[in-house]
Amino acid sequence: MPGLLRRLFSPRWRHPDPQVRRDAAERLDPQSQREALETLVQDTEPDVRLAAARRLDDPQRLQELRVEGKGSRELDRQLIALLIGRQGGIELGRRQQIVESLDDAAMLEEIALQGDNQQLRLAALARLDDEAALIRQACDNGIAAVRHAAAERVTSEEGLKQLAQAARRDRHVVRDAKERLGRLRADADAVEQARERREQLLASLEQHARATWEPLYAGRFRHLEREWSRLADLPDAGQEQRYQEASLRCRKVIHDHEAQEHALRADRQRREQADQDREALVMALEESLAALYQGEYVGEQDLASLRAQKQLMANRWQALSEIHLADDGLRQRYDKALKNYDAINQAHQRLVERALPLEEAIRAGDEAALKQLVSDCKWPEGLPPDPRLERARHHLRLEKDLSGDEPSESQLTRFDEELDRLEALLDEGTFKGASRLHQRLRHLADQLPSSAGAQQSRLKRLGARLAELRDWRGFVAGPKREQLCQAIEALEQDATLTDRDRDRRHRQLVKEWKALGDAAANREQSERFRATSERIRESLKAWREQQQRLREANLAEREALCEQIEALLEQPAAQADPDALREIRDQAREQWRRTAPVPRDHAEAIGRRFGRIRHQLQALIDRRANEIADAKREVIDQARALVDARLPARQRADQAKALQQRWRELGRAPKGEEQTLWREFRQLCDQIFAQRDAERDDRAQRARERLEQMQALIDRIDAWQPAASSEADWLDKAVDEASALEPLPSGRRTEGMRKRWTGIVRARRERLERLSVAEVVGRWREVKPLILEHLEADDDCLAGRLCSDVEIPAALSLPPALKQAHAQRNAARRDPAPAEEVAERLARLRVHLALLAGHPIGHQDEPLRLAIQVDRLNDSLGQAPSREDELISVLCGLLATGPVSRQQWEREVQELDALLDGLSQLPPP
Structure with missing residues (x-):
């Protein structure tokens, strides 16, 4: 009952019957019963949905329903009808606003095609993004402005092609599409040409980056850079990366070469600077020696200064030789200057050794001994004399000038000159020299004649001045002697000093005491000073003996060192390594510095010996380094010839490795030249290896x-x-x-x-084999009418009627093998074989065909299969036939076999056709 009541009192638009709902939908008021219509729009029946949609006339609400997911196909059709102006009478502006909010491509395309206004269609077209839809609008739209607007938005090459082919109704669209297609293709060609040009530039730049440096390398790189920058199009990421990598490699090659050139220039500058410094050193030594020859006398200070200058110059010369060897001319000048210095130094040493005997000979007036001592000094000719040597020479000249039985006028003049010299010495306060000269003049004054009274008087006056100078020295020296006595006694009592400091201070005090000479000398102070000095010497005796043993041990070590180096220099190894010789030189120098001091009387001799040895060792090092430099230049010449040799790059690289091994075995050239030679050799090797790498890259490419x-x-x-x-x-x-x-x-x-x-x-x-088999099967099927004629002739022959030959139709073209089989078939009718033999032959051909097709064979045909396989094996001893040849052979056998009765042929033909169909089937592509 409740269900019945519900049906009686429920609205008709909710009735179970779709027809009732559809009628109710047509009667519903869109204003008051809008919710019911919206519900019916989602009904399960299409007619009900259609009737409800037609009652809705608000496009905005329909759009909202679509957005809410309550749309349907009928709802979309109603919305399109309202928007295109077919229903509803809605004003254009409102419809255009709704169209601009749509996102359904199908609806927009429909509105653009059927809209009742051009602006409405253009608004719908503006919402379309699919190029296929734009092409349809450009081809099918009824308004020219819409077609043109749609055609303008087609930009792809494929779309323009379709537009030019399909837009037949509008010549403007076709012409514009063809023009834009032409421009697009031209732009594509230009882009492709630019891309090819950019690829060519990249290939050239990459090849240039793999090449070695040459004089035009930087210019070519800059030209390629300019060509790259002039291209109008922009490179892609890959091209830009390749360009940057190749540019970096080119810049590295240029930078490496510039760095090498800078290093070579710096090396040349260092060598030139070394030559200039070496020239300046030699000139300075020569000037010092020349200045020594131009002076009035040679003193201890002059020789000490010259000795220090020579030592500094030798050290600097050796340091410069490590950078670059001197040329022969400069070395000869250097050796000559050293030889001159050694002559002066040795002469001075001889003079020092004979200084006391000279003084004693002058004091004793022993002319013969004095001459011998002056001769033994062997003073270099032209060199100003030492003051001690000058006194001896002066004494000899004076004795010679003033000796004789009757003094001459020249002797008196000479005596006056000596008096002037004595007066000058007194003016200078030189007591010792004046005293010695006064004694000599007093001895010679006895030989002067009586007429030399003036000289005698002057000598007496100068003697009085000498006595006054002696008294003055005694007045000054008295307090000094007391101070020295007190100082040496204080030194004896001082226990804080070391033995070395005590000895040094004692020597200094003794030297000062001796410097006073006989001024203010008295016995008491002399014995006091001498006794204290003896006690100090006695206290230092053990230390002095220890120092003497140390000096003797150092002297022995230095002599042993000199002997070792001399033995090395006497028999140097032919392939002596300069580095080893340099190490020996440095170690010898270090050992020489450690073995000091040595006995004073042997120091100068052993020093000259070591200096000469060190100079010879350095000359040996330089000679061996020059030999190695010459050998390495030969290696460089071989490497340079190897660069241009017409040999495979791998073989040249192997030979370059052998040259590198030889380079390492040779040793080091002079320090400055080694780097220069190595850079040149390495550049050549780099070129060889770069060529090998380039060839390897080319092979890999x-x-x-x-x-x-x-x-x-x-x-x-x-x-x-x-x-x-x-x-x-x-x-x-x-x-x-x-x-x-x-x-x-x-x-x-x-x-x-x-x-x-x-x-x-x-x-x-x-x-291809299957195709050839299928083509053979196809040609066989073309022969089917001929086979039917043969069957009819076979039937006549088997029935006892006239056996006639079958003629080949004129329209049928048979290959030679089938023609021969055709002739054999005609001959078989004239001389028919037994039916069993014909049946067996047909069965054999069928089994053979089944083997070719790969079909299964029954048990009854197994003997035939075995026989066929044996025949195939025998035939394949020479060369196995192809499936096409075998198939042609089988088909020729089928055509040649006869006469065959109709019944016998019909028993075999179905299976034969099936096998041929299997052979004609192609595998899937």
Whole structure:
């Protein structure tokens, strides 16, 4: 009952019957019963939905329902009808606003095609983004402005092609599409040309980056940079990366060369500076020696200064020799200056050794001993004398000038000169020299004649001045002697000083005491000073003996060192390593410094000996370094010849490695030249190895190109499916092309490509074979009318009627093998074989055909299968026939076998046709 009441009192639009709901929907008021209509729009029945949608006339609400997910196909049709102006009478502005908010492409396309206003259609067209929809609008829209607007938004090349072909109704659209297509293709060609130009520039730049430096390297790089910057298009990321990498490599080559050139210039400057410094050293030593010859006398200070200058110059010369060897002229000047210095130094040493005997001979007036001592000094000619030597020479000249029985006028003049000299010495306060000269003049004054009274008087006056100077020295020296006595007694009592400091201070006090000479001398102070000095010497006796033993030990070590180096210099090794000799020199110098001091009387001699040895050792080092430098220059010449040699790059690289090994075995040239030679040799080796790397890269690039060509060939053959057996030549050409690409580089990719290539070629040959078999089967089926004529002739012959020959139709073209089989069939009717033999022959041909088709064979035909296989094995001893040849042979046998009765043929023909159908089927592509 409740269900009945519910049906009676429920609204009709909720009735179970769809027809009732549809009628109710048509009667509902859209204003007051809008919710019911919106509910019916989602009804399960299409008619009800359609009737409800037609009652809704508010497009905005319909759009909201679609957005809420309550839409349907009928609702969309109603919305389109309202928007295009077919229903509702809605003003254009409102419809246009709703169209601008739509996002359904199908609805927008429909509105653009059927809208009742151009602006409405343009608004719908503006919302379309699919190019296919725009092409349809440009082709099918009824308003020209809309067609043109749609055509303008088609930009792709494919879209413009379709537009030019499909837009037949509007010539403006076709013309504009063709023009834009032409511009697009022109732009694409220009872009492609620019890309090819950019690729060519990149290839040139990359090849330039792999090349070695040459004089035009930087200019070519700048030219390629300018060409790259002039290109109008922008490079892609890959091209930009390749350009930057190649540019960096080129700049590195240029920077390396500039750095090398800078190093060479710096090396040349260092060598020039070394030559200038060495020239300045030699000139300074020569000037010092010349100044020594131009002076009035040679003193201890002059020789000490010259000795220090020579030592500093020798050290500086050796340091400069490590940078660059001197030329022969400069070395000869240096050796000459050293020889001159050694002569002066040795002469001075001889004079020092004979200083006391000279003084004693002058004091005693022993002229013979004095002459011998002056001769033994061997003072260099032209060198100003030492003051001690000058006194001896002066004494000899004075004795010679003033000796004689009757003094002459010249002797008196000479005596006056000596008096002037004595007066000058007194004016200077030189007591010792004046005293010695006064004694000599007093001795010579006794030999003067009586007429030399003036000279005698002057000598007496100068003698009085000398006595006054003696008294003055005694007045000054008295307090000094007391101070020295007190100082030496204080030194004896001082226990805080070390033995070395005590000895040094004692020597200094003794030297000062001796410097006073006989001024203010008295016995008491002399004995006091001497006794204290003796006690100090006694206290230092043990230390002095220890120092003497140390000096003697140092002297022995220095002598042993000199002997070792001299033994080395006497018999130097032919291939002595300069580095080893330099190490020996440095170690000897260090050992020489450690073995000091030595006995004073041997110091000068052993020093000269070591200096001479060190100079000879340095000369040996320089000579061996020069020999190594010459040998390395020969290696550089061989490397330079190897750069231009017409040999494989790998062989040149191997020879360059051998030259590098020889370079290492030679040792080091002079320090400054070693770096220069090494840079030149390394540059040549870099060129050789760069050529090897470039050739290796070229081989790798060619190998990669062959791989890419092989890959392209494989892809091309893989996509190719032969449609006829005549295309076998194309496959043979592809195989020849693949053979021409060998050898391919080894690797997993190559192995995979070879396997894939083998499989593809095998599959294509199999397909070509199947195609040739299918073509043979097709040609056989063309022969079917001829076979039927043979069967009719066979029936006449077997029925005892006239056995006539069958003629080949004029329209039928048979190959020679089938023509021969046709003739054999006609001959078989004239001399028919037994029916059992014909049946057996047909069965054998059927089994043979089944073997070719790969079909199963029954047990009853097993003996025939075995016999056929044996025959096939026997036939294949020479060369196995192809399936096409075997099939032609079987088909010729079928045509030649006869006469065959109609019943016998019908028993075999169905299976034969099935086998031929199986042979004619092609494998899937």
